[in-house]
Amino acid sequence: DIQMTQSPSSLSASVGDRVTITCQASQDISNFLNWFQQKSGKAPNLLIHDASNLQTGVPSRFSGSGSGTHFTLTISSLKPEDIATYYCQQYDNLPLTFGGGTKVEIK
């Protein structure tokens, strides 16, 4: 199975800060990488697909980059409604696997 490692596991930032979350795959997955946001008690929500493509309806302050084994999710200016846990997910090979998550809190 392809292992997905996210860092940090949690972070605290101020409103307006630039936030970066990283995701490392245990092998080359090209750009077969998605990012999800999950708010407390809710189902996950697709933010970014294929490493860098913003899902329809997602605010433009979210962006994704990377290929191969190293990927990043960036929130350009953190808003209070961005409080959530973020997960990366690979679909290069089965089983689909998720990273362990990054919990984002407001300082």
Next chain:
Amino acid sequence: QVHLVQAGAEVKKPGASVKVSCKASGYPFSSYLFNWVRQARGQGLEWMGWINPNSGDTGYAQKFRDRVTITRDTSINTAYMELSSLTSEDTAVYYCARGPEYCRGGWCHPDGSFDVWGQGTMVIVSS
């Protein structure tokens, strides 16, 4: 509007089975794969398997292969996930999610871009 609506919570005893339903509306039922993802309390997301509602083809994560069966009923636009031989470690929220199919070199499998999710079904396994 596109919706996936799941059945309510289930409480089961160890060793029993549970069957969770996921009813789709607002789009052609057969045009997306159904996937099942679970999440134990305070834990991350774990993909369990998928079904192609058009062909009935399925695929399962190795971890669950001996215990999980995913089916669909096209007459009522509903997908199901049945998990058997339950233990306390199966206590979790179970989500269905739709997503496209990705095909490469004649092999097709889920594209993980799950754009619509059910609300989740809590399954509690307790004696």
